[in-house]
Amino acid sequence: MDDYEISENIKRILYNVGEAKAKYRKSDETVRIMAVTKTVPYERVNAAVNEGITLLGENRVQEYFEKKDFYDKKAEINFIGHLQSNKIKYIIDSVTMIHSVDSVKLASEIDRYAARSGRLMDVLIEVNIGEEESKSGVLPDRLDELLGGVSELKNIRVKGLMSIPPIGKSEESFERLRRIFDDLKSAHYENTEMDILSAGMSADYVSAVKYGSNIVRIGSGIFGSRK
Numbered sequence: 001m002d003d004y005e006i007s008e009n010i011k012r013i014l015y016n017v018g019e020a021k022a023k024y025r026k027s028d029e030t031v032r033i034m035a036v037t038k039t040v041p042y043e044r045v046n047a048a049v050n051e052g053i054t055l056l057g058e059n060r061v062q063e064y065f066e067k068k069d070f071y072d073k074k075a076e077i078n079f080i081g082h083l084q085s086n087k088i089k090y091i092i093d094s095v096t097m098i099h100s101v102d103s104v105k106l107a108s109e110i111d112r113y114a115a116r117s118g119r120l121m122d123v124l125i126e127v128n129i130g131e132e133e134s135k136s137g138v139l140p141d142r143l144d145e146l147l148g149g150v151s152e153l154k155n156i157r158v159k160g161l162m163s164i165p166p167i168g169k170s171e172e173s174f175e176r177l178r179r180i181f182d183d184l185k186s187a188h189y190e191n192t193e194m195d196i197l198s199a200g201m202s203a204d205y206v207s208a209v210k211y212g213s214n215i216v217r218i219g220s221g222i223f224g225s226r227k
């Protein structure tokens with residue numbers, strides 16, 4: 001994938017997101033496109049940043065560390081992958097949000113490192129919307145309990161939900177996720193603002209926008225298929 005193809009891919013995604021927004025969303029709502037960088041060399045990532053995709057999604061701490069110093073300074077980094085407690089210290093100072101919190105234990109560890117760094121860390125709660133054995137994320141019927149625990153932590157702030165639907169079930173999953181998100185908006189937890197719905201990847205972002213996503217996480221759709 002060269003920079004020209006990356007630029008063309010981004011134009012197409014912006015067009016599709018714009019079209020879905022015009023059709024399904026209120027005019028004042030925004031949808032951010034995140035470039036998911038796993039396996040992608042930093043030069044290619046910077047080509048996407050240069051095209052205006054300034055939000056980057058990182059899955060692996062080690063890989064992120066090898067590339068971060070080479071990223072364009074305009075880039076804002078979110079961590080979106082499975083996060084082990086012993087790796088939090090490596091990312092706490094350079095990411096602006098963690099999308100993949102699915103236990104009070106992980107949240108407490110993030111809280112501890114955030115306190116140590118003197119910052120308030122924004123997090124999303126990852127929901128296992130398809131209730132799949134193989135996936136991380138909290139089950140929908142455990143969300144209330146999780147949010148109750150997480151909302152007691154003073155150095156993290158819950159900003160919304162993230163989810164990866166089962167293959168072939170995006171539409172119904174996004175619809176359900178939206179209902180859960182709206183229900184939680186009207187419940188009032190401490191240190192929680194239900195503003196962000198991180199949903200939709202290369203194959204299903206249009207459907208995610210239809211159901212209220214405001215961050216779509218796109219990897220292969222921008223950078224081509226991963227080897």
Ligand SMILES: *Cc1c(COP(=O)(O)O)cnc(C)c1O
Binds near residue numbers: 218
């Ligand atoms: C890899 C990944 C994506 C992007 O997947 P594509 O299908 O390549 O767009 C989005 N979110 C998460 C959590 C990922 O790991």
